[in-house]
Amino acid sequence: MIFRALWRAVALVWVVGCSCLRLMLFRLSGPMDLESRALWMQSICKRVLSAMGIPVRVTGRPPDRGLLVSNHLSYLDILAYGAVLPCFFVSKAEIARWPFFGALARAGGTIFLNRARRASTEQVAATISQRLPLRVPILFFPEGTSSDGAHVMAFHPRFFEPAVVASAPVTAAAVRYIPQGGSQERELCWYGDAAFLPHLWRTLCSPKFNIEVSFGQPKIYPNRRIASSTAHAEIAAMRKAAAHLPQ
DSSP, X not given: OHHHHHHHHHHHHHHHHHHHHHHHHHHHHOOOOHHHHHHHHHHHHHHHHHHHTOXXXXXXXXXXXXXXXXXXXXXXXXXXXXXXXXXXXXXXXXXXXXXXXXXXXXXXXXXXXXXXXHHHHHHHHHHHHHHTTSSSOEEEOTTSSOOOSSSOOOOOOGGGHHHHHHTOOEEEEEEEEEESTTOOGGGTOOXXXXXHHHHHHHHHHSOOEEEEEEEOOOBOOSSHHHHHHHHHHHHHHHHXXXXXXXX
């Protein structure tokens, strides 16, 4: 187990280090447009998951624009979605200050939300509106935090509003972890007051596991509350249906 964790950790540090070097080279060559930044972020997520030995299985068709909403289990969700499709993430502002990962998130076009400031919510909504016409979906987690996967928590409907106003499609997606060796999904989830680095070490020590991402059909909604409640029900149903499939 320790050997597995050390191998994954070395590979992860190597990938992140090379990614930061590539980031510096990109900056020297001039600014990238937003779509190029999302594609660059996708390549990084693929490399990180490969280094950690975590395969991703996809069901349904990933969207190519609009709003993408999902349940949230841990930072692994960002890597999984980022590897499956180019997208812009809406993330808490604290991540922007993380070593290495914060720089990568900023370079990838992540939209940061300071939950302590109401003005930040308005700025994020405005940024989502500006990016909706691009051929890159915007992903946010309407639960507002990660959970242990026992159930899909209540959604905050605020960031559905830009899609409703623009008549842009909203696609529901569900993520789940499929551990092996008798482990439970919640052991891989990062939630509550758990510290990041100890959880990352436990993840690196974990036996092999898969991540499954399921996509629903894009829909256009008349208002944000219907969008929020319908997406919530759809994601909960996808999680429930996937849990009963043979692995």
